[in-house]
Amino acid sequence: MMESILVTIPFGDMIHYLSGYTGVLFGFAAVFVLLAVISLPEKPVEIVFGTDGYSLKETPLNLARFQRFMAIACGIATIGAIVTGDIFNFTLFAAFIGVLNIGIVAAVKNKHVLSAAFSYGLVVMMGTVPLFAGAAIIAATTGTLSIWELAATGGVPVIAKLLLLIGVLGEGMAPFYIGKAEITRASGAPYILMIHVSSLLLFLRVVEILLTV
Amino acid sequence: MIEFFADMDIIYKIGLAVAFIAIITAFSAVVRERDEISLLIIIDLIEITGLVVIALLATDLAEALILPGLVVGVAEIMAVSELWLVKEGLQNVRPVRRLDIEVLHTAPPIIGALLTAYGIFLTGFTGGLIAGLGLALFFLGKSTTENFLSSENASGYAWVLWVLAFLIFILFPSQWFLALMAAAVGIMIKVMAKIALVGTMRGDGS
16 A cells, blocks of 8 residues: 555654545545535425425524534544544544534534434544554554554554454444434535545545555 | 464553453443433543553553543543533523622732733743633632633634644744744643633532
């Protein structure tokens, strides 16, 4: 995987890099950040049952602004998780994405959505344990956290890789909980997309890391 | 798994085994618990077991990794507990009586101003603490209807200043004096704002 490196940003022994693969992920995340910046909130349409009438639900401006901020921050955290060359930074970005996803969902004041966001919050908090444990075990066995050096030396224990994967599974669980917000047609349509984008890209990146180290 | 444990220090092996027993115990508690707020607290305990695994590194690096881990954990529990309060509708804010004696009308502005001026003169963490004590004293003499949001904003900007100072340290090492001063002022405002918040706490008045 380390043959196709396009760009490197060295910070001491932590070399952040973009390969052809992560470059594509980076571009994807950047496009969705731009979309979150320029798009206006969707107005959900509610059909009046049994008639031809319908009503447009207006999204309050402060709710839209909060969700847009959270979505942009989530996109930037995703870009960070894609670019970073340090396993511990990757776990921190993953945990950060989890917190921001809670923020995007929890802005909607709807009992069902809030309880789904609460359950997701509990999963995110549990997910940090295997994430940090995996990174710590990698540091303890190999003596480094730099993906660049781990790619050269190898020797990452399988259990650490598994823990890292379980942790990302926990953080990237958001799309399973977000269903409540989408089914109840809660407002915040273009910004909720960022939850799907971030967890998808997080999975794709952790696969790249696990294959590289 | 076997070869992983073979080339490790015996103490690390024992520590890892204890940590994993703690993790498994905590996770089994999550499976059995039904009450939501107890669940939240148990999961906060679980995060501590994750920090234990990091602490087993037993080097300076462990400290550098525990701090961000702890910060992430605190951020998560704050977000989720706030969410729980909104979900359960427990966010009613009741008006609070303040201690109405004469010395709280006259003394806090004078002593507060002196402490704040001295703290700004000192700068850095200590200066922030002293100036913050001054502000806390000043706020104690005020009613809680005032808008304290601005001090939180100042704290946020101070944080940005602090991070910028670190970027200057890394990118332009020749400008270290500017970075040092920016970091000192940033940390002073940040600590000051945090300590000053203590002065705004009055309990729930019940």
